[in-house]
Amino acid sequence: MSRSGSYKQFYERSINQPDTFWTEQAARIEWVKPFTQVCDFSNPPFAKWFVGGETNLCYNAIDRHLVSRADQNALIWISSEVEQQRIFTYRQLFDEVNRFAAILKSLGVGKGDRVLIYMPMIPEAVFAMLATVRIGAIHSVVFGGFAAASLATRIDDARPKVMITADAGSRMGKVIPLKPLTDESIQLSQYPPKHVVIVNRGLDKAIHYIPGRDMDYVALCHRHHGEVVPCEWVESSHPSYILYTSGTTGKPKGVQRDTGGYAVALAASMPHIFATKPGETFFCTSDIGWVVGHSYIIYAPLINGSTTIMYDGLPIRPDAGIWWKIVEDYKVSVMFSSPTAVRVLKKQDAAYLSRYNTSSLRYLFLAGEPLDQPTSDWIEKGLGVKVIDNYWQTETGWPILSAEPGIEETRRKLGSPSFASYGYTMKLKQEETGLGVAPNEKGVLCIVPPLPPGCMSTIWGDDRRFVKTYFGSFKDEQVYTTFDSAICDADGYYFIMGRTDDVINVAGHRLGTREIEEAIQAHPNIAEVAVVGVADTLKGQVPIAFAVVKDVSKTATPELAAQHEKAVMATVDHELGAIGRPARVYFVTALPKTRSGKLLRRAIQAICEGRDPGDLTTIEDASALEQVCNVVAGSVLFDLAPDTARRVAPTVAL
Ligand code: AMP
16 A cells, blocks of 8 residues: 555644645545635534535446446445345446436436435445435435334435335344335325335335335336436535434434535545555445445445445354455455444354455454454454554544554554544543643543534534534534543543543542443453443442353352452452442343444433333344343342432333
8 A cells, every 4th residue: 555654744734734635635536617615614613615616426436437447346245144145346336326316317306305215235225325416316324223203203304205215124034124114104204205116125025015106116127227317416515415313312413414525535535544445345344324334335435446345244144254254255455343343253253263364354444432452452363454443423424533554554552543534623622611631631522623524514404403512512612522532642642431421420520431341341251341320329420330241150140240240340440440330230141232333321321220211213132121121120229319219110111
């Protein structure tokens, strides 16, 4: 990989000479009309990038590669769920996307219209997304795990003209119908789409079409076979998509992304951060329903002229070697996954890591949640690849903090996603005062605007909420708040300490649940752990831990479990100090998480405090939350605050 000099120089240029820097990066994509201004920040905090320039996301992802890469694989789809594989060259992808674009146009979709995509991980979802942006429409992909009510809220917010779905998805070999949920959500919505396109995979035999509204994808394909639809050239700030943020309560926040800034940001990230050349194979294990899937299964690898792998299934089915087999079969150069996925693999036989030839793999990027040292070490040593922890949010669309091995292989520090990516001016501010912090002192991680290209333009339909939510935390300065706390050491490395909204206040001392979890994980028998803060009359809050152990024989009886609990507490005393010691450590076999791997801390906390756990539509495994209920049931939780001092209900409606 050719390097562009030192990270430091590269970064400083991006901050000190942003116009020159971003003009150079903008040359990585094609513009049908050049931009006249690099960044318009005349109406802060709103930033418009590459003003006046006209381009198209789909053109940059497909059309422009046809000259030199028509026969190169663009998309390799592998499903261990339905045991199928489909491969599309850039030319074939062009054909599929054009046909889908023709279908959308025939259904009346035009520039600026919304298309809601509620699909499993199948190639047609990719065609649908690319076809939407090809014609200047705006997609809103809703993760296939959302239930009808959540879907209805998103329908009403985006008001799509057309919805695209499938009969069903599949998980652990079990058919998960989507069409009935689509029907129900449309019934619940106030602004239903005019048409629903259904990709009938033949998984759900009971599928029922509503005449006039529902259209069969295959029938539409026959009708529009061979059609080519010219790209709709749009101004750089034209919205490409809306993506709702996970874990929010009430009305979901639709992150609105532009076109030109996003294309440039992704095009620049592939050589610099992800160190991937055109023609190489990139394997991102996320789901297209999440931001990582949008950016790094679809747009970035394709804009870069790489081959992208889309995997439908679990990392341990048919066995825990499936991902490494894919790496061997397709000579994957760079992978992108999550710490949770690695922890799942870590519970399996380590021999799977060496069963296949993974020598083509240079880097494994991990993001989405804190990466703990044991997990990082295990996979780095087991595979012999460099692990790169990178930190970002749905809002930013690409990494905020990361090592940038395409520029320079800087020293990595375990537990740190390294430093600010080019274009990001970071600031750590004291939560209460807004003042700056010294090295190694905790503060709220903020970005000084303008947010770099690729980051959210606004909240869909709600500029005021955008300003208030993200830029309203501090009186002294209008900065973007990540709502994560972090420290920056003397060498400039950041360490994420947890959400500011998940902070525990124990006897006046503020502690991140993450810090306690990390301390607990230092115990050799702990595979995974979640810590939540529970109301306590004496200390304000006390931390409670739910831990998954590696060797269950050590907690097999109440006596053994009690001993083990003490040992874990002693580890926390040792690692963090007695202040962080959890009041209880409960042992469970699984932790409640969303299907994207985020811990459902608030639901756990609510159960501990005898409250309703709230919206559980994204839960991966409902029995994990039942376990939490069961282990805390029967125990009166400590010295609970008066309103929560009650016996915890043994069952909660999930
Ligand atoms: P989401 O927008 O759902 O992807 O969640 C973004 C949040 O995930 C961030 O605000 C962090 O709290 C967390 N996060 C993402 N990446 C990392 C990372 N590398 N280390 C620690 N936390 C992370």
